[in-house]
Amino acid sequence: MHQVEWISAQLNRIQLGALVVAAVGIVLGIVGAVLNIEHFFRGYLIGFLYWMGVTLGCLGLFMVMNLINGAFSFAIQRLFAAGARTVIVMLVLFVPLVFGLGLLYPWTNAEVLSSLPASKASFFTVELFLLRSALYFVV
Incomplete structure (x- = not known):
């Protein structure tokens, strides 16, 4: 063989x-x-944030290695590029979190949102959260 x-x-x-x-x-x-759906979403959020951190770390290091363009980084550039390519996978894995927003974040409840100051209440809306998340994935 x-x-x-x-x-x-x-x-x-x-x-x-x-x-x-x-x-x-x-x-x-x-x-x-x-x-227990609440514990599931809490654990899922922690796992998502961990792997999103790894993905964004690889993306950042890949961009720095391309900026420096040093010969020393040639051996690990492919590893960082492969890690950065998982952003699309992380986008797909973000979808279950959208369904658990009400269990994860108390500000999705209208009563809690109305008790916040107006400056915070305008920031803590589900629509704005989803818009910011979409922008983060696009950028």
């Missing part, structure tokens, strides 16, 4: 294992959502 074939076989085995782990995670996430 050639080295390329061996590496391809190893990668296929790793990908299959990762798919099994992902499937188990999705099933456990659904079970968690059924048992």
Whole structure:
């Protein structure tokens, strides 16, 4: 067996294992959502913010490496570029958070929003939150 074939076989085995782990995670996430939806969305938000931080960190480092254009960064530029390309995946993973806004943020409740000062109440609206989120993903 050639080295390329061996590496391809190893990668296929790793990908299959990762798919099994992902499937188990999705099933456990659904079970968690059924048992306690509020805790599910809180945990989902923490996980989303963690991986969004990794994605944006890769994007920032990739931009800095391109700006510097140094030979020392050649080896890791592809890693940062691959990490930055997951912004689209993070956009898809943001969609469940939209459905849990009422459970995550108290200002989505009209009573809480009316008790805020006018300067804050205009900022804390669901529509403006979604508009800002869309702008963040576009930029």
